[in-house]
Every structure is written in C-alpha cells, then in structure tokens.
Amino acid sequence: MILVVGSVALDTIKTPFGKVERFLGGSAVHFAVAASILGQVGIVGVVGADFDDSFTAQLKRKGIDVEGLQKVSGKTFHWEGFYEYDMNQAHTVKTELGVFQNFQPEIPDKYKPASIVFLANIDPDLQLKVVESLKKPQLIVGDTMNYWIENKKEKLIEVIRRSDIMLMNDGEARQMFNTPNIVKAAKRIMTLGPKVVIIKKGEHGGIMFTPDTMFVAPAFPLDEVVDPTGAGDSFAGGFVSFLSRDLRLSDENLRKAIIFGTVIASFTVSDFGSRALYNLQYAEIKQRYAKLMKYTQFGKI
Amino acid sequence: MILVVGSVALDTIKTPFGKVERFLGGSAVHFAVAASILGQVGIVGVVGADFDDSFTAQLKRKGIDVEGLQKVSGKTFHWEGFYEYDMNQAHTVKTELGVFQNFQPEIPDKYKPASIVFLANIDPDLQLKVVESLKKPQLIVGDTMNYWIENKKEKLIEVIRRSDIMLMNDGEARQMFNTPNIVKAAKRIMTLGPKVVIIKKGEHGGIMFTPDTMFVAPAFPLDEVVDPTGAGDSFAGGFVSFLSRDLRLSDENLRKAIIFGTVIASFTVSDFGSRALYNLQYAEIKQRYAKLMKYTQFGKI
Secondary structure, eight states: OEEEEOOOEEEEEEETTEEEEEEEEOHHHHHHHHHTTTSOEEEEEEEOTTOOHHHHHHHHHTTOBOTTEEEOSSOOEEEEEEEOSOTTOEEEEEEEOGGGGGOOOOOOGGGTTOSEEEEOSSOHHHHHHHHHHSSOOSEEEEOOOHHHHHHOHHHHHHHHHHOSEEEEEHHHHHHHHTOSOHHHHHHHHHHHSOSEEEEEOGGGOEEEEOSSOEEEEOOOOOSOOSOOTTHHHHHHHHHHHHHTTTOOOOHHHHHHHHHHHHHHHHHHTTSSTTGGGTTOOHHHHHHHHHHHHHHHOOOOO | OEEEEOOOEEEEEEETTEEEEEEEEOHHHHHHHHHTTTSOEEEEEEEOTTOOHHHHHHHHHTTOBOTTEEEOSSOOEEEEEEEOSOTTOEEEEEEEOGGGGGOOOOOOGGGTTOSEEEEOSSOHHHHHHHHHHSSOOSEEEEOOOHHHHHHOHHHHHHHHHHOSEEEEEHHHHHHHHTOSOHHHHHHHHHHHSOSEEEEEOGGGOEEEEOSSOEEEEOOOOOSOOSOOTTHHHHHHHHHHHHHTTTOOOOHHHHHHHHHHHHHHHHHHTTSSTTGGGTTOOHHHHHHHHHHHHHHHOOOOO
16 A cells, blocks of 8 residues: 555646636645556545545545545645746735644554655654654655755754655755755765665756666657646656555666656646546556657767 | 858856856857757857967867858957846856857858758848758757847848747746747747747746647756756757757657757756766766656656
8 A cells, every 4th residue: 555644635726727716635645546547545634624525425436545644624735826927826815824823743554554655845853763663665756845955944854764765856955055056965875775766847848867877858849838836756666666565666667657757747737636547548648658769869989 | 961050259257156257158159069060060150360270179189060150350248247146147247259249151152952950049131141042951949048039120020030940048038029928929920830849947947839739947056056047058059969860840849859858958058068067978968858857757547
C-alpha cells in the first residue's frame, strides 16, 4: 500500500479558462488520485463537517482507501486563489486553515504495514510522527514547502535525513541551501541522506540526482494549461505509483517513473483540480509517454 | 561561409566569480567564435578607434574573417553590467552605443555568396538590408530582442517571414504574441514562414518546432556558471556551425545541431565572454555531448 499524509482541501480557483468553487483539492488528494492509477492508496488527512459525502465518494471511485480521513467538527481547509496571464504564478485570495490547523495524523492500523509513504508538504514534526508510527516502510518519499524551510528548518532536515527520495521544487531548494544553483543545492540534499533527489521545475520539467548520475527530465509541452493547481503533487503521485509496482530504485526504473509522473501531471493541468485523471485510460498515458520519448530523443555525433 | 551581422562590443562584467573590463563581446562575436568551431565565418560589424588590434587578432586566431569589421572614428559599443545571486538576471549599469548607433552593415563582396547568414539581434531594417545584399543564401537564421518587438514589430515580422530558422527566447516569444504559452507562440511564428522555430529558455534548455514535430531540448546541468553573457548567441553559433557541415534540415540533423549548440553554450558560460571556447578541443565537445545523451535518455513503458 501507498500511504499519503497531507492536506485535504476545498479549493476555489479562477483561471483564464474558468472558475470552480469548493472543488476537491489539497496535496494529499492530488497525490492520491494520481498514485491510484497503478497503486493501492490509503489517505490520511482531516476534513470538517462541511466535507460532503460526494467528495469521499470521488476518492473511493478511484479505489482510494479513506479510513484515514478524519471528519471533525469545524470547517475544511479552504484555499481561494487565481491565475492570470502567467499560469506559473498562483495568487492567493485567502487561506482558511480550518480543521487543518490542529491536524494530528492518525494512522489506521491497517495502513501501518504500508511499504511506501509519501509525506506531503505538512509540518515536519507531523511528517516525522507519521514515519515513526509505520511498521517497516520500504520507501519514504518526502516533500515540503517554503513555509517549513523558513520556520522549521532543523526538523525539516530531520525529515530529509529519513527520506529515501526527497522532492523539492527549484525555488525551495535554492532557498534552503542559499544558492541559485540547483545542481549544488541537490548535491547538498544528497549529503543529508536521500538516495534520490528530485528537483521539480514546473513547466521546465525537473532533474533527478542519484549518487551515480543525473537525469534531466523534460516537461510535456502543452499548448493549453487550464489549471496548474496540484501539478507537483500529481507528478509525485504518478512517480510513486509507477515505483509501487516493484520498488526498484534502479536508475532505469526511476527515470521511467519520473516520465510517468510527468505525463500524469500533464493530464492533470489540462482541467481543474485532478478531474482529468478520473476517466484517464492507461492507453492514453502510454501514448503520451511515447510521444514525450519522441520529443526528446537525439542521435550521436 | 557563415556570415554573421551584429554587435561587436567591449563588455565590463562583474559576477560573483570575478570581473573583466572591456572584454571582447557582442552578439556577433559570441556567435562567430562558437560558429568557427566547425564553420568558416565572416563577421560584419562596426568598432571604434579604441578597438585594439589584439581583439581583431583574437577573432583571427579562431579563423574568423574580419574583412567585414569596419573601424570608424568614435568609441566601440560598451556594455557594463553585473550578475548577482541569480545568474539568470543581468543588471545593466550602462550602455554606450558609440559607433554602433549609426551602424550600417557593409557586406564585403567575398561574403556575398555566403550560404548561411545569421542575423543577430540588430535593427530589423538592417537585418533585411543584409538579406537583400546576399547573392543566394541557402539558410537564413534570424534572431531578435525585446527592443525590436516593442519598437519595430512590423519590420521584425518581415524578418521572420524571410527567415528559414527563427530563434527567440521564451520571454520575447511570449511578449510578441501576447500569450504566456510558448507552444502557442511558436506556432504563431511558424505561420509567418520559418520552417523551424527555436524557443530558447536559458538554463532550462529550449524547444524546437517544425511542421512535423517538436524537440524538447535540455540544458546541460552545470554546478558552476561563471558568466552567462553571450550564452544565447553562443548556442546559435554552435547550432549553425553544426548545420553548416551539410545544410540538411532533417529533424535528426536539427536535433543534433541543437544539442551541439547547447554543449558549446555550456562551455561558454564556464568562463567570461567566449574565452572558454578558444582552447576547446573537439574531443571535449563530443564527450559532453555524450554525457548529455546519458543524462536525458529513458526507456519505454
């Protein structure tokens, strides 16, 4: 099982292509929906009394186990934001943490033997508690966000030490290690412990670092992005989903997993939230994967 | 012969790695030095009385024909700038156009049969005059900059129409076609006439568009960039240099040429100006090319 712990939110999003209100979102959701494509996913998060059963039903439809989704009195985490001309830049109108503010992850017993855990961008203290409560995770994948770099750097370093694979976006990695150079930043992360470091660069793809090599991954070129919200978590979900098949961290398998995640994220951004993934067929994924291969190959000189 | 028309400058550059004063630069120079790696290059530009013979000697050392380099009374174009923490952002201290302000390209007779011409980012009116004065160029490669998009858009469109291959950086392409999406912008450029459009994204690589396909090109990941000045022109020089071997615009050959240019630019930014290219061996280029191949390959799923 793939266990994910993170935020579950209701998002109100406006982009040049339209608007959705109180749409199912949050890092744990975007990850879980993508990860469910090839994996068995259990989600741990908290929602309020306003979280409609139809949202839970959406997750179940993707085969996601929702036993770890606590429902408490209060309001569900609500983010409202918009994108303008530049779809890389989210503008926040308001963030209402609601019940997420006092979130204490509770891992159902049946999740404890999970072989893979994805620590979405929550408080590093909570990320560590989750790791402690698992029986024997074979693969710990960590993520974070700028807020924790600024406010809980030492605890975050502890999370990085415990992670087998660490994901960070380029801005965060630069900020954390005070260097504009992402190759340098990634090498610094590696020295803390992870076997694999992936620097996400949004529409510019990403770079994977391992002790032996690098992999410069493209993004899938799109001529229309409807809503980029959740693209990073969706990438992570696709990536972990692919690895969940056999847990091999060989360079070859990791590269495939990254391209798989890239392709999933390219579908995600073509509609609001993770809606595009609900009816996505495996044949479509394979087709786009093959296209990206064609778009990036070049011969020897 | 590859003919290049553009600026020849003396640059004063400060980066976190040091400082150079009145260092040989300008778009035509950066292009020419890179293009001379595999091609026969003739340069057309203007310099002032302060342009030391040692600079001309530098160009000659690379086998560049300098008959088209007019020397007139006045001062050579001088740019002074610096880079700080973020090496992607050049900060201009001053720009003294000097003799470049009234530059009128004069093409020596022996350059007129040139099979390839690179129109660096000068006034579109001058770019068009250069094209008119050539006998029968087989390959016209155009470039530009934001100033001409803002001030001479119609003439620039004329240049694009005349170009077989158009280069633009991502910001320029977005600005010109008023869209944040570079795939859309590139398609708009294609409709104007070029068979090939290359959108340059600096440290994020680039994308090539042809009527049939796309090529998402990586940048070479570097953990140290000493001076990014001229990287775009150096890329163009390496790219055109490779194409000059047989002028084939097949998808396969274009992709190789783009990676060749990418590798050349990766050497360029490892030292000030184009200094790194003076003693560069072909074996080093091949080696880095092969590395980039390894860094980008992935298997089927």
